[in-house]
Amino acid sequence: MSFPEKCKDAILAGDIDLSQNLAQKAVAENLDINAAIDAFSLAIREAGNLFEEGEFFLPELMRSAEAMKAAMTVFDPIISEGKEDRSLGRVVIGTIEGDIHDIGKTLVASMLSAEGFDVHDLGADVPISTFIDTALEVNADIICISALLTTTMVGQKRLIDTLKEKNLRDKFKILIGGAPVSKKWTEEIGADGTAENAISAVKLARNLVGL
Secondary structure, rough: OOOHHHHHHHOOOOOOHHHHHHHHHHHHHOOHHHHHHHHHHHHHHHHHHHHHOOOOHHHHHHHHHHHOOOOHHHHHHHHHHOOOOOOOOOOEEEEEOOOOOHHHHHHHHHHHHOOOOEEEEEEOOOHHHHHHHHHHHOOOEEEEOOOOOOOOOOOHHHHHHHHHHOOOOHEEOOEEEEOOHHHHHHHHHHEEEOOOHHHHHHHHHHOOOOO
């Protein structure tokens, strides 16, 4: 069984110890850390898909989330080693109001921070006003909005519409993410981009700040 397959099995089974052991094994064997993180990222995305399809229930999703967090506790110190003192830009990130999903969002926040961005993670179930107020307070360059469910992704559009109403849309770059998010939806609501995984999100963020 390949490493990505083992990661998928561990995350979907909600096996915290196995997930952590696989992460430690990746480090010990000097595997490409980005590739290892991507393997876990794909696995947790599958858990999110199963949840939305009704094949996973909240307890199962939360167990998968805990397994993902266990793996990330191994990777976080390593990816943080390369963080530069100079901030590449300020990012406000969170999951939109009504949505408790935060694993993919947390992974993106971790990767952005490791890359050298100053990240302000608002957590999950975040009101639109909090996104905007925080972005103004920290003079953010980018606002990242995550949504796992089709019923909550409309909040991404409401946030952009609110920014337009307040004449603030041009002040921030807006990145959206989550299982139901597509390029078509991104274009429809006027966001600046979306990414399929955390690594792609970091590359996109760098491009948006001119790097």
